[in-house]
Amino acid sequence: MADLTGSSAVHATMPIHHYTGLAGQSYDQPAQAGVLLVNLGTPNAPTARALRPYLAEFLGDPRVIEYPRWRWWLILHGVILRIRPARSAHAYARVWTTEGSPLRVGSEKLAAALQARLKQVAAGPIRVALAMRYGEPSVRKQIEQLQREGVRQLLVLPLYPQYSGTSTGSVIDAVADAFKQLRWPPELRIINDYHDDAGHIEALAQSIERWWTEHGRGDKLLLSFHGIPQRYVAAGDPYLHQCQTTTRLLRERLGLNETQLVMSFQSRVGREPWLQPYTDETVKQLARQGVKRLDVACPGFAVDCLETLEEIAMQNAEFFTEAGGEALRYIPALNDGDEQVASLAALILRHTQGWPECSASKAL
Numbered sequence: 001m002a003d004l005t006g007s008s009a010v011h012a013t014m015p016i017h018h019y020t021g022l023a024g025q026s027y028d029q030p031a032q033a034g035v036l037l038v039n040l041g042t043p044n045a046p047t048a049r050a051l052r053p054y055l056a057e058f059l060g061d062p063r064v065i066e067y068p069r070w071r072w073w074l075i076l077h078g079v080i081l082r083i084r085p086a087r088s089a090h091a092y093a094r095v096w097t098t099e100g101s102p103l104r105v106g107s108e109k110l111a112a113a114l115q116a117r118l119k120q121v122a123a124g125p126i127r128v129a130l131a132m133r134y135g136e137p138s139v140r141k142q143i144e145q146l147q148r149e150g151v152r153q154l155l156v157l158p159l160y161p162q163y164s165g166t167s168t169g170s171v172i173d174a175v176a177d178a179f180k181q182l183r184w185p186p187e188l189r190i191i192n193d194y195h196d197d198a199g200h201i202e203a204l205a206q207s208i209e210r211w212w213t214e215h216g217r218g219d220k221l222l223l224s225f226h227g228i229p230q231r232y233v234a235a236g237d238p239y240l241h242q243c244q245t246t247t248r249l250l251r252e253r254l255g256l257n258e259t260q261l262v263m264s265f266q267s268r269v270g271r272e273p274w275l276q277p278y279t280d281e282t283v284k285q286l287a288r289q290g291v292k293r294l295d296v297a298c299p300g301f302a303v304d305c306l307e308t309l310e311e312i313a314m315q316n317a318e319f320f321t322e323a324g325g326e327a328l329r330y331i332p333a334l335n336d337g338d339e340q341v342a343s344l345a346a347l348i349l350r351h352t353q354g355w356p357e358c359s360a361s362k363a364l
């Protein structure tokens with residue numbers, strides 16, 4: 001009869017193999033903590049050819065488009081992927097830099113800055129990696145790489161301050177899918193959102209005040225968040241509520257009233273109603289009402305990207321002046337500035353408590 005107790009003398013004499021497992025990690029490496037930053041992803045070039053696979057993956061995600069699968073597949077492949085790639089490529093071309101897509105460049109700089117900051121403030125080594133939800137480097141590839149480097153404790157930080165099923169929820173899907181492929185997944189924590197984190201609100205407020213010191217203050221401050229379909233909010237997505245909370249906290253911190261600071265939603269795609277008021281209609285209306293200098297910040301975007309640099313700073317700036325305004329002035333995202341690096345490092349240390357190498361080595 002087979003001995004399953006492990007007490008048989010046979011087992012004691014069996015050679016000990018050094019398995020490395022599927023991901024190539026070793027049992028003997030010192031356990032390490034890792035942080036995986038995840039942003040949306042971006043095409044590899046500002047061309048229709050590069051846009052097509054990017055948009056196919058993004059708009060094929062059932063978290064992003066909640067629509068009967070086969071019907072949506074027909075619309076996506078039959079109509080949208082024939083038209084949108086060229087149109088989007090044109091928009092991307094307006095903001096593309098010699099280093100590449102702003103979203104990629106900005107996210108990489110933020111990851112590098114956070115890695116450097118954590119080296120200074122954390123008690124032990126914490127590895128920082130960056131993944132993209134759509135395109136490369138994928139969440140799966142980066143989790144496997146971290147695991148090869150000995151990471152046994154993983155914190156995932158989606159770079160979306162406000163939770164939405166369409167953004168953060170989809171990152172969680174990608175992490176779950178990656179974990180299904182691992183024989184020995186690491187311990188996992190995921191930051192759902194940081195929309196009301198005191199350090200984050202302070203970072204936003206300080207960067208806006210710093211910008212005002214340099215450029216003077218406009219007549220009004222508009223906070224423009226990425227929109228989502230109203231249907232998703234009605235079904236329970238907390239996104240609208242979290243955007244409103246961020247807005248209220250920022251309003252209180254900046255000492256502004258509901259006329260001085262207003263909010264709106266941008267980037268609507270398709271025909272169904274999205275969260276309102278829409279940013280483009282709002283900037284036109286404000287110009288018609290006599291607002292001359294409109295300051296716009298986009299607190300839902302951790303780093304600048306197509307949606308801020310092209311849609312707000314170019315497109316909506318044109319709408320504003322065409323409707324009689326003097327200047328729409330875009331206040332940059334937090335990017336890899338000190339305010340964001342400090343607030344996210346503190347957020348990371350708070351969410352890795354109990355992992356030995358992650359406690360703060362000095363006061364932050």
Ligand SMILES: C=CC1=C(C)c2cc3[nH]c(cc4nc(cc5[nH]c(cc1n2)c(C)c5CCC(=O)O)C(CCC(=O)O)=C4C)c(C)c3C=C
Nearest residue numbers: 040041042043064088103164166167226228269305306307
């Ligand atoms: C059609 C459905 C879309 C939903 C829902 C949506 C939600 C959503 N998106 C972001 C952040 C970003 N979106 C970006 C670009 C972008 N978004 C959509 C569509 C939806 N987004 C499309 C089709 C595109 C691609 C560009 C285009 O063709 O218009 C970006 C910028 C990417 C870049 O490369 O710079 C970001 C960032 C959030 C946070 C969100 C839900 C809250």
Ligand SMILES: [Fe+2]
Nearest residue numbers: 040226267307
């Ligand atoms: Fe989007």
Ligand SMILES: [Fe+2]
Nearest residue numbers: 267306307311
């Ligand atoms: Fe857009």
